[in-house]
Amino acid sequence: MEITAEVLVDLHHRMVRIRRFEEAAGALFENSEMPGFIHLYVGEEAVAAGVCATLRNDDQVGSTHRGHGHLVAKGGDLSRMMAELMGKATGYNHGKGGSMHICDLDLNMLGANGIVGGGIPIAVGAAFANKYRKSDTVAVVFFGDGATNIGAFHEAINMASALQLPAVFVCENNEYGEFTPRRDTMGVDDVVDRAAGYGIPGVVVDGMDVVAVFEAAAQAVARARGGQGPSFIEAKTYRFYNHHGVQTLGVKYRSDEEVARWRERDPIVLLEERLLALDVMTAEDIEAVHRQVQADVDAAVAFGKESPYPEPSALLEDVYTVGGVR
């Protein structure tokens, strides 16, 4: 896949959609208008956008507890997402999943996942189904650096390698597993070092550079699509907010200086500088994208607020499949 002007504009649009959606969701959470937990994707937009821009609709995506960005990047409907985060009946999961389980099976986004690493074996199962059907569909799975310390990751990546499945493993290395620095929890310098142990090719990319992510993903996806088996991408990135919620500065486990240093490499700003330098977009064009996306997000928030909660009768619905899928 070539990095055309059209691709750059598309990447920018996907990233801005994620950023604006997440900022709005964070504000609602701060204002107690959103129940539960919220793990914001702000800062990591280049990873979801860069990878998902290389995918077709039928390609599957496995996600994490920090999963809003993956669904937005896969083309998720902002209104149904916002409604789900608010626990409304009109949400993607009819209010039964919330932030940590948001999914769109029509987009083949197989769900955020509340268990660290829990989505990896499932995505590998989707990759198996692709090979079983002799289709050229690819399953991509996102996970954090922390998830590579859990057994499910190792079992699943080994399985994908042993069965040569069309899977792409994308590690979003944001340097913290919740509140603990990555370097305190693993003995390898780069997470990608682990891929070699499974006989899988891996690359490290600058996760703040959406073009670098896109190029690496395009290569890995093409490899999987061509029947050459799984690959591993480690995208070095950073979450601008806390593990959970919207606090940025003044946390115990990382310094304000470190946060400021990473924020200087805001992936959206980096891309916009590039768009301007290449004359792909003007400052006005960029501003118009932000304005339009903000209007979409505002409409999504309004939709969520106006939507009804599920009826109490929904409580026992869909525990089991009875006579087909709804």
Add this chain to the structure above:
Amino acid sequence: MTATEASVRELTYGAAFTETLRQIMAEDHDVFVAGEDVGAAGGVFGSFTGLQREFGEMRVVDTPISEQAIVGLGTGAAVSGLRPVVDLMFMDFVLVAMDQIVNQAAKLKYMFGGNTSLPMTITTNAGAGLSAAAQHSQSLEALLCHIPGLKVVMPSNAHDVKGLLTASIRDDNPVVFVKHKRLLGQKSYCPEDLFEVPLGSASITRPGNDVTLVTYGRMVSESLKAASVLASEGIDVEVIDLRTLQPLDTETIVASVQRTNHCVVAHEAVRFGGLGAEIAAHIQEQAFDYLDAPVGRVGAPFSPVPFTPALESEYVPDAAGIADDVRAAVLRLG
């Protein structure tokens, strides 16, 4: 079952499993099998013998020893529209895959607001009696029955293996299909053509008037032995084989207890917190006024399964122990 039918066709419990799988795989290309040693080796208990040769390596997949990834493989494939049968060699190994079974497979449909279905069958082998010690002998069905979203099946004979396995694989929900290791070689009547025993329907294996003996799995044959002995003592026992444990056929149990006014539940699993406790609770909720005695419970003692045959034979409930509990329930004065 009539005597004529029984003389027509008998299969072992294990062979009924293999035959059923072969027939279903032949009729439905979406069905595949994955697990440890299921391919060339045909499974540690021979349950998958010949299937890989017949259907190929893509449909009968030898996996790494990775129980979480095996169940995840099934879950992801099921969400993608296939109908996987994944095998966890021993029921004890279900525990290794508990996150994928309980947090993922069982809940996906509900968490996703109904927008998917999960037609996956997890097959496994439970039960003591082979001196396999504490990590290869457990009956852990109560753990699984506690999880909304799962169905749990434990057949007692070849006929029900066939009917329940067919229904399990065709069901659009995750079903844990539990064989008992000591039943694998037991021969009994089994029709050749595929048929379904509906999930959630118990069968009255032996009708009787004096006491209801609710049981399942290998304890069905022990219960029938106990019933024969008790018949000679003038106690007419009705034996109910649950067949499916989740959903539980409480209707059949309660209707029987309302007739017999006595009930004993017998299972091989540890008595404390076992299915017997749940069944006793249902009976006191729905048939309290019909009871002439407390509901009796037979189960294994509260210890891990011991290795040595000298202790294991003490551990596993048997016909004599079941008969004792039935007598205690029926002959209770007052």
